[in-house]
Amino acid sequence: MKVFGSSGTRGVANEELTPAFVLNVAKAAGSFWGAERVAVARDTRVTGRMLVNAAASGLQSVGSDVERLGVTPTPAAQAYTDDEGIPCVVVTASHNPPEYNGVKLVGPDGVELAVDELERIENAFLAENFEPVSWDAVGDDHDVDGANRRYVEELLEKVDRERIADADLTVALDPGHGAGAHTSPDFFRELGCDVVTVNAQPDGHFPGRDPEPVEENLGDLGRLVEAADADVGVAHDGDADRAIFFDEHGDYVEGDATLAALAAAELEEGDTTVSAVNVSQRLVDVCDEVGADLELTPIGSTRIMTRIRELQAEGENVPVAGEGNGGVIFPHHRLNRDGAYIAAKFLELLAERSASEVVDPYSDYxxxxxxxxxxxxxxxxxxxxxxxxxxxxxxxxxxxxxxxxxxxxxxxxxxxxxxxxxxxxxxxxxxxxxxxxxxxxxxxxxxxxxxxx
CATH class of the missing domain: 3.30.310.50 (Alpha-D-phosphohexomutase, C-terminal domain)
Structure with missing residues (x-):
């Protein structure tokens, strides 16, 4: 049995991904961490609260106090754990259909666990090798208010607010009924953008569209860009760790073109970038042009981040990495995928050129x-x-x-x-x-x- 795939563990909720399953994953992770405090967070899925409760119970049973962040974008949960120095269990199925849910494990540095760490937790899970505590040592739990606001305020300090505000942009935003509905509208408005939205009501049934931000699911966003005469359209997945774009004409922008444009703005000669084996020739062309190295990994954010950490430990400079599905990583910001931050970095490129002009050099594939x-x-x-x-x-x-x-x-x-x-x-x-x-x-x-x- 393989518990952790390319990005956590996922399955149809209450069939494959049951409360008992999540309970034992949390027990195994909590035993591995041995942490006094562990955060739990979730996206908007209707089964999220049920599975967070199971995760909290598992963590408490091995002696950890649980801090409940509520409905929170995965990057917001990662920011909280990094700031607090505690690990986190995130209940999310990201881009999967509404009936799915999943578990993603984040270390106290705010980064998804590396492959070797996941393997150790997986072995403990399969062997049911947990470390329960006595009745009088079980952990407590409490709600944490303000994690989303904290995340937005941190993002505002990490991007070029003045450059974006001076561009006087209108942003059409589709959070896809996911966790980003709690943060991205405020974030873009506070960057000085006019914001119009579709599918911006948090709803785990995802009535407006499926969570995956692919072209066939985003027709409403393209039409909104046209109707509002917006400069750009931005779409997230269910946990808002990805960003996909439409240009000012309401045309879908391939994620690989976005990755290439962002990489071209960040990479310099001698740098290294990391992508998965389904990498587009667009990124290969950028690396060849600037004299940067490209490293390939198996598909999945866990694999990419593990390789980035290895390269950083070897002294390599990795300013940008990721996949063409909207999951771009800026390791100098944080070693994670962050849909709102990705979008803001793209908005910085719109200060002097339109969205279509930014991606035009990478549109021939x-x-x-x-x-x-x-x-x-x-x-x-x-x-x-x-x-x-x-x-x-x-x-x-x-x-x-x-x-x-x-x-x-x-x-x-x-x-x-x-x-x-x-x-x-x-x-x-x-x-x-x-x-x-x-x-x-x-x-x-x-x-x-x-x-x-």
């Missing part, structure tokens, strides 16, 4: 993603064997850091199992849209045929 679902571990293994067979038969350059990536020179395709959902994902990129779609469809059709058999 087309991306396609196909998901093929499976229902059992046996079916998953069969699908992966089909992927491997097709990959080995190809004459393209093959990379197997995470799944199977084929580089053709003018295009690439990657097939890998998701770390958070029962799907095999196929990614493709090319300078020609038809070429990208054909590559993705070739793998997708082979996988669907195998599943049908």
């Amino acid at each position: 087309y991306n396609v993603r196909v998901n093929v679902e499976y229902e059992s571990e046996a079916e998953r293994e069969e699908l992966l064997s089909v992927v491997e067979e097709k990959a080995r038969e190809s004459d393209a350059d093959l990379t197997t850091i995470d799944g199977y990536r084929l580089d053709y020179g003018d295009a690439w395709v990657l097939a890998r199992p998701s770390g958070t959902e029962p799907v095999v994902r196929v990614y493709a990129e090319a300078t020609d849209e038809t070429r990208a779609r054909d590559l993705a469809d070739e793998f997708g059709e082979a996988l669907r045929a195998a599943r049908a058999e």
